[in-house]
Amino acid sequence: MAEKIIAGKTIEVNEEGYFKDASQWTSEMADEMAKEFNLELTEVHFKVLDFLRQRQKAGEALTIRSVGKSGITDIKGFYQLFPGAPLKISSKLSGIPKPTSCI
Amino acid sequence: MKRMLILGAGTAGTMMANKLRKALDRDDWDITIVDQYRTHYYQPGFLFIPFGIYDKNDVTKAKADFFPGGVNVIFSKIDRIVGEENKVFLEGGKVLLYDYLIIATGTQTRPEETPGLTDKLWYREIFDFYTLEGAVALQKFFKKWEGGKLVMCISELPYKCPVAPIEFVCLADAFFTEKGIRDKVDITYVTPLAGAFTKPIATKMLSDLLQEKNIKVVPDFYLESVDNDKKVIKSYDEKEIPFDVLTIVPVNLGDDMIGRSGLGDDMNFVPTNKYTLQSNQFENIFVIGDAANLPTSKAGSVAHFAGEILFENIMSAIEGRPLKAEFDGHANCYIETGFGKGALIDFNYETEPLPGTFPLPGIGPFGLLKNTKINHYGKIMFRWIYWHILLKGKELPIEPHMTMAGKKTQIN
Numbered sequence: 001m002a003e004k005i006i007a008g009k010t011i012e013v014n015e016e017g018y019f020k021d022a023s024q025w026t027s028e029m030a031d032e033m034a035k036e037f038n039l040e041l042t043e044v045h046f047k048v049l050d051f052l053r054q055r056q057k058a059g060e061a062l063t064i065r066s067v068g069k070s071g072i073t074d075i076k077g078f079y080q081l082f083p084g085a086p087l088k089i090s091s092k093l094s095g096i097p098k099p100t101s102c103i
Numbered sequence: 104m105k106r107m108l109i110l111g112a113g114t115a116g117t118m119m120a121n122k123l124r125k126a127l128d129r130d131d132w133d134i135t136i137v138d139q140y141r142t143h144y145y146q147p148g149f150l151f152i153p154f155g156i157y158d159k160n161d162v163t164k165a166k167a168d169f170f171p172g173g174v175n176v177i178f179s180k181i182d183r184i185v186g187e188e189n190k191v192f193l194e195g196g197k198v199l200l201y202d203y204l205i206i207a208t209g210t211q212t213r214p215e216e217t218p219g220l221t222d223k224l225w226y227r228e229i230f231d232f233y234t235l236e237g238a239v240a241l242q243k244f245f246k247k248w249e250g251g252k253l254v255m256c257i258s259e260l261p262y263k264c265p266v267a268p269i270e271f272v273c274l275a276d277a278f279f280t281e282k283g284i285r286d287k288v289d290i291t292y293v294t295p296l297a298g299a300f301t302k303p304i305a306t307k308m309l310s311d312l313l314q315e316k317n318i319k320v321v322p323d324f325y326l327e328s329v330d331n332d333k334k335v336i337k338s339y340d341e342k343e344i345p346f347d348v349l350t351i352v353p354v355n356l357g358d359d360m361i362g363r364s365g366l367g368d369d370m371n372f373v374p375t376n377k378y379t380l381q382s383n384q385f386e387n388i389f390v391i392g393d394a395a396n397l398p399t400s401k402a403g404s405v406a407h408f409a410g411e412i413l414f415e416n417i418m419s420a421i422e423g424r425p426l427k428a429e430f431d432g433h434a435n436c437y438i439e440t441g442f443g444k445g446a447l448i449d450f451n452y453e454t455e456p457l458p459g460t461f462p463l464p465g466i467g468p469f470g471l472l473k474n475t476k477i478n479h480y481g482k483i484m485f486r487w488i489y490w491h492i493l494l495k496g497k498e499l500p501i502e503p504h505m506t507m508a509g510k511k512t513q514i515n
């Protein structure tokens with residue numbers, strides 16, 4: 001298990017940099033981590049992060065499709081918000097454990 | 104008289120009817136099973152049809168041959184479940200009451216969810232092999248095809264039998280090699296995953312295998328639409344891949360009936376307790392097979408292992424005992440790799456597929472994450488096991504829970 005200092009706090013992360021404990025997260029941490037991906041987070045970004053945190057808390061599966069159906073943005077918009085690998089990047093920034101693909 | 108109602112008579116539903124009829128007293132318990140179709144398909148066999156290894160007759164039998172005596176069978180489309188009233192409505196208005204309900208309505212492919220997929224090239228140069236019709240149409244096409252770009256694309260996660268598309272490209276490699284035109288066929292495997300599979304060790308083994316067979320892998324490709332005129336598939340982030348023939352795993356969704364009943368997530372899979380297999384919404388509704396939202400593979404082997412757990416828990420529920428049996432997500436999948444060989448993976452919710460031997464530690468006979476001849480026979484034997492043991496609800500000499508015995512956690 002690794003540790004990482006984000007926004008002045010020591011956070012337990014896995015080998016790929018995902019949070020182990022979602023409750024350690026703050027929005028400042030998201031802002032700081034976003035710099036690694038050359039992103040400047042807006043209100044819509046945070047709505048997506050919030051959606052992911054809620055779904056994760058409820059124990060529901062996280063998929064690109066479910067974000068596309070969330071009403072916050074569509075799938076195309078999700079790709080524009082977090083270019084390249086939207087689910088990977090957004091779940092990292094939202095401080096949740098890595099989403100397990102169900103296969 | 105108490106009522107046990109099973110919805111769906113595919114792999115999981117048929118198996119549960121057999122297990123429960125043996126255990127529940129006929130004087131006390133009525134068991135009813137409902138399905139819309141009379142034919143049972145051995146779906147794992149669809150994979151072999153495009154290459155002429157199996158034909159239609161090898162994968163179809165009458166459902167009626169697999170129900171035990173003393174079970175009421177109704178062939179009808181199910182319209183909806185009303186959990187609050189313990190009622191199920193069939194199409195046409197007939198109502199069935201239940202004390203316990205088992206949902207086993209599986210998952211279906213929905214090509215119409217992807218724009219352009221079912222356009223003018225559908226079943227001409229675009230095929231699925233997840234349905235009998237698609238597999239048969241592709242067999243006809245491959246007989247005459249002289250080569251070009253073959254693209255295998257997975258539309259969306261989750262989809263049933265996650266290894267089937269990998270097996271498909273391996274079998275295609277062997278098929279075109281044997282036909283003597285492999286040099287004219289360019290095979291590309293396109294997936295929304297970050298690699299050939301989800302978990303690191305299996306991904307490495309399978310990527311190496313695909314590379315060896317000169318099959319290109321395009322990861323992180325999330326399909327948006329198909330352009331029939333340009334013959335390209337397009338992703339949401341505007342990547343394009345050209346094809347001459349496209350084979351596709353369409354979007355998989357649970358049956359619409361689940362959505363209409365208010366029992367599904369946004370893909371119509373039923374939120375289910377991953378250990379007890381009880382629905383999250385109603386205590387007397389249980390879910391098994393592809394219909395559940397469990398974080399494991401949607402596969403017949405999973406339904407088989409889950410069946411033993413579900414059986415125990417239903418018996419406990421009936422007798423007013425706590426649900427003690429816990430499913431671990433155990434999956435065990437043979438991967439056909441072509442040229443008479445196969446690989447095998449064995450895993451669960453917590454443990455990724457690891458190398459080793461199965462089922463006997465150090466002996467096998469099957470090799471985990473190894474490409475061997477004996478694994479291929481495992482796959483071939485699976486059809487016999489499916490019809491004669493699995494559907495009949497009989498036990499296999501394999502524990503329902505995954506075991507670490509025989510697995511290597513250190514890779515050298």
Ligand SMILES: Cc1cc2nc3c(=O)[nH]c(=O)nc-3n(C[C@H](O)[C@H](O)[C@H](O)COP(=O)(O)OP(=O)(O)OC[C@H]3O[C@@H](n4cnc5c(N)ncnc54)[C@H](O)[C@@H]3O)c2cc1C
Nearest residue numbers: 111113114115139146147181208209264392393402403404
């Ligand atoms: C190409 C391919 C290869 C595969 N290979 C393998 C393999 O090698 N190993 C393995 O373990 N698994 C494999 N599988 C997966 C396996 O076939 C499925 O996981 C398994 O059949 C699931 O069983 P089930 O009972 O949940 O669903 P199904 O067997 O699909 O049964 C669902 C039933 O519900 C009925 N139904 C649904 N909705 C309604 C309704 N509204 N009204 C009435 N009836 C309804 C359907 O008609 C159907 O009969 C493969 C699948 C495919 C497609």
